[in-house]
Amino acid sequence: MATEEHELVVPIKADVDIVMARQRARNLVSSLHFSSSELTLIATAISEIARNIVSYAGEGEIVLQLAARDRRRGLVIIARDRGPGIADVERAMQDGFSTSKGLGLGLPGSKRLMDEFELVSEPGKGTIVTMVKWER
Amino acid sequence: MAGKNAAGEVLSATEPRSGTEMTDQELFRRKQFLQFDDGDEENLKSINELARRYAQSVIDDFYEHLLSFEDTATFFSDPATLEHVKNAQQQYFLRLTQGNYDLAYAKDRLRIGAVHERVGLPVKAYLGMYNFYLRAVANRLAEAYASDPQKSWTAFLSLMKLTFLDIGLAIDTYIDSSEQTIREQREAIQELPTPVLPFRDGMLLVPVIGLISGERARQLTEQLLMAIRNNRAKAVVIDVTGVQAVDSRVANHIVQTVEAARLMGATAIIAGVSPEIAQTMVTLGIDLGRMMTVGDLQSGIEEADKLAGYSLMRMRDRGGPS
Amino acid sequence: MRASILKQHHVLIASVQGSMSDADLAALRDELVSGVQRHRATGVIVDVAMLDVLDSFAARTLRGITQMVKLLGAECVVVGIQPDVAFSMVQLGLTLEGAATALDLEDGLALLKSRNRGNALDGD
Numbered sequence: 177m178a179t180e181e182h183e184l185v186v187p188i189k190a191d192v193d194i195v196m197a198r199q200r201a202r203n204l205v206s207s208l209h210f211s212s213s214e215l216t217l218i219a220t221a222i223s224e225i226a227r228n229i230v231s232y233a234g235e236g237e238i239v240l241q242l243a244a245r246d247r248r249r250g251l252v253i254i255a256r257d258r259g260p261g262i263a264d265v266e267r268a269m270q271d272g273f274s275t276s277k278g279l280g281l282g283l284p285g286s287k288r289l290m291d292e293f294e295l296v297s298e299p300g301k302g303t304i305v306t307m308v309k310w311e312r
Numbered sequence: 313m314a315g316k317n318a319a320g321e322v323l324s325a326t327e328p329r330s331g332t333e334m335t336d337q338e339l340f341r342r343k344q345f346l347q348f349d350d351g352d353e354e355n356l357k358s359i360n361e362l363a364r365r366y367a368q369s370v371i372d373d374f375y376e377h378l379l380s381f382e383d384t385a386t387f388f389s390d391p392a393t394l395e396h397v398k399n400a401q402q403q404y405f406l407r408l409t410q411g412n413y414d415l416a417y418a419k420d421r422l423r424i425g426a427v428h429e430r431v432g433l434p435v436k437a438y439l440g441m442y443n444f445y446l447r448a449v450a451n452r453l454a455e456a457y458a459s460d461p462q463k464s465w466t467a468f469l470s471l472m473k474l475t476f477l478d479i480g481l482a483i484d485t486y487i488d489s490s491e492q493t494i495r496e497q498r499e500a501i502q503e504l505p506t507p508v509l510p511f512r513d514g515m516l517l518v519p520v521i522g523l524i525s526g527e528r529a530r531q532l533t534e535q536l537l538m539a540i541r542n543n544r545a546k547a548v549v550i551d552v553t554g555v556q557a558v559d560s561r562v563a564n565h566i567v568q569t570v571e572a573a574r575l576m577g578a579t580a581i582i583a584g585v586s587p588e589i590a591q592t593m594v595t596l597g598i599d600l601g602r603m604m605t606v607g608d609l610q611s612g613i614e615e616a617d618k619l620a621g622y623s624l625m626r627m628r629d630r631g632g633p634s
Numbered sequence: 635m636r637a638s639i640l641k642q643h644h645v646l647i648a649s650v651q652g653s654m655s656d657a658d659l660a661a662l663r664d665e666l667v668s669g670v671q672r673h674r675a676t677g678v679i680v681d682v683a684m685l686d687v688l689d690s691f692a693a694r695t696l697r698g699i700t701q702m703v704k705l706l707g708a709e710c711v712v713v714g715i716q717p718d719v720a721f722s723m724v725q726l727g728l729t730l731e732g733a734a735t736a737l738d739l740e741d742g743l744a745l746l747k748s749r750n751r752g753n754a755l756d757g758d
Contacts, residue, residue: 191656198687199653213534216687216718220726223689227656282690285726312527370720537717544737567726575720576727577736577745 182242182262188255189235194226197238204240205251209311218251221286225255228282233259233302249289250310255303262297269295285295286290334481346477352470353411359467360409362456363449367405370448371398377444384437405445408474421478425485442475478528506532508539514546514620516578517613521554529565533572541577547616548573551609553584563598565602570603579604579619585611637662639669642679645672645677645746647739650685659695667702673697677746681739693728702731710734710748713742 184204186197198219205218222238229236236257243252262268269284283305287293292308338522343349375398379385388394402609404424405419452466501522509517516539524532539545545547550569555562582605585593588604606612618626638656640647646669648662666678680699682688688696696712703710713736715723723729736742 195653195655211534213718214719216722217725219687220689223687223691224726227689227691273748285690285728288725288727289722327716534717534721541717541737544741546737546741571729572717572720575715575723575735576717577715577738577741612698 184240186237187235188226188229188257188295191227191230194223194230194234197226197240198222199253201240201251201253204222204242206231207241208249208251210309211312214309214312217279217289218253221289221307221309222253224282224286225253225307228303228305229255229257229259236302238269248249248310250308253290253305253309255305255307258302261299261301261303263299265297268297324493334364334415334418334422336415341420342477342480343413348413348470348473348477353413355467355470356367356409356474357397357411359453359471360406362452363406363409366449366452367402370445370452371401371405373448373450374401374441374444378437378441383434387433387437394406408471409534413474413477418477418481421481422485425482426453426489428482429486435483435486439479442479445476446472457500506535508532510543510545510619511613512622514560514619515542515616516543516545516548518548518550518554520550522556524555524562524565529562533565533569536569537572537576540573540576544579545605547619548580549583549609549612549616550579550580551583551612552589553586553609554582555586555589558589558592560596560598563593563596567598567603574602581612581615581619583607583609639665641669641673641675642694642743644673644675645723645743646673646675647679647681647682649681649757653686654692656691656695657677663695663699663702666684666699667706670703670755672706675737676708676750679710679739679742679746680710680711680712681714681742682719683716685714685716685719688715688723689717689728690728693723697732699735700730702743709746711736711745712740714738 182204184200186204187193187275188197201218201222202215205215211220224240229238235257236255239252239254239256241252241254243250267274269287283295286305286307289309290307291310292306294306296306297303375388375394379388380528388397425438428497446468449471453464453468454461457467504521505522506518506528508520511517516536518532518536520532536548540548550566552566558566566582570582575579580603582603584607585605604615606615614624637648637650637654639662646666648666650662654662662680662682666680669675670678678699680696682696685692695701700710700712711734712730734745736745
């Protein structure tokens with residue numbers, strides 16, 4: 177899916193790392209053809225899933241990879257943690273338009289911002305969120 | 313259409329752009345339907361020698377006929393084109409009696425049909441050509457086989473089957489082609505960009521026509537948000553009079569656009585919501601509470617005027633220009 | 635802390651610079667809220683024009699500021715949300731419900747002035 181030299185790992189331990197992850201992603205995709213609004217969508221999605229790591233797992237990492245498929249290039253974002261995991265994935269993915277606390281918008285919202293979104297979680301073991309944004 | 317164009321098109325003719333999918337199976341079915349079998353193929357091959365002799369004169373007569381009509385003559389006003397087309401026509405006439413009416417043959421017929429369609433040759437000219445040809449050949453056959461009328465008759469029937477196979481293929485390319493044109497035009501209409509029009513200081517008008525969805529919807533929102541910033545817009549009238557139907561995606565998109573405009577400090581007014589759209593939006597559970605909606609564009613502009621602090625009055629109501 | 639707070643007459647103007655961490659935003663909220671009381675401000679403007687991302691935490695913080703300022707008897711306006719950011723916010727489902735918004739500082743000040751017509755702001 178991605179070549180090794182286009183991979184970045186950003187450790188997430190505190191809220192300042194969220195900003196770091198956003199900036200690293202912006203730098204990484206500078207050679208791709210993303211519009212400024214797409215860059216904002218990407219940065220926002222990273223912010224959301226990175227914050228989930230800080231809030232619920234304490235620490236983890238965000239892996240950023242450049243990918244290519246059918247002559248289109250894209251950015252793969254993987255958020256990994258060894259936190260408590262999500263017991264009810266389906267509920268976590270439900271839209272929380274009305275709730276302003278907790279997981280509310282983070283996961284379903286990020287899914288809307290990206291082209292691909294996958295959530296794998298095992299209670300007690302951790303959570304892996306994989307998201308992809310492709311060039312148009 | 314001018315003859316020069318026709319020549320250029322004929323020379324550059326490549327694959328048909330039509331969607332007719334010709335396969336061995338399809339060709340077999342068509343032949344079966346016309347009851348065209350190996351016997352017909354033999355009948356046709358048996359008159360090949362004769363066809364060589366009459367081809368040139370039949371074609372000359374045919375083009376003389378074509379050129380006597382103004383609307384068809386315009387296609388062949390250029391002598392070089394005429395020469396080229398006559399040569400191609402002769403090859404074709406001879407091909408009819410050379411047997412081997414396989415997939416390659418059918419595909420070639422489709423290709424020729426597409427070329428004629430592209431240069432705009434009317435179907436009536438196409439059909440007229442076959443009719444002229446069949447009559448001319450019938451006469452030649454009758455003369456050549458005067459002592460064996462049965463022979464000329466069976467050969468003619470086989471030729472008629474084959475020409476009807478060809479006509480079928482040609483007409484299909486015409487139909488495919490016009491369907492393709494309709495598809496392209498429909499797509500073009502769908503992709504028409506929606507303009508964002510500044511119509512008074514601090515006010516924008518967005519007339520939405522047709523369906524907005526997917527990429528086009530996204531572009532519209534981005535364009536509108538940029539225009540709000542660049543025009544320092546306080547009020548945006550989104551006129552949806554030209555929107556016939558709304559699904560949940562379109563409705564959500566309208567709501568999102570209104571919300572995004574508000575985040576930037578502008579008020580969006582939705583004008584021209586039809587009873588059908590209103591019903592759909594309520595049924596879909598779209599929250600209209602935060603949206604300002606009015607029945608028509610005029611009310612929308614009046615609301616926008618109020619928001620931007622304008623008031624409109626007739627000159628004579630002010631007592632005329634002083 | 636990457637935000638600066640200016641006082642103009644009875645309005646506090648906070649300009650947010652570039653990327654803000656959660657802690658930065660929380661600190662800004664605290665300072666604004668105490669500032670309203672200390673300066674007896676009637677209006678607060680939070681200028682987020684320089685903010686590259688406005689995620690759910692930032693949106694929640696802004697709403698918090700708006701509500702707290704209101705409880706203290708003043709008005710708050712969030713100004714300068716950029717087109718890309720606004721687009722991203724609505725995609726995420728963030729609408730800053732209840733918060734007044736304006737295009738930029740100038741419009742924000744005008745909005746506060748119109749809302750406080752007859753109040754202390756007339757002094758300028």
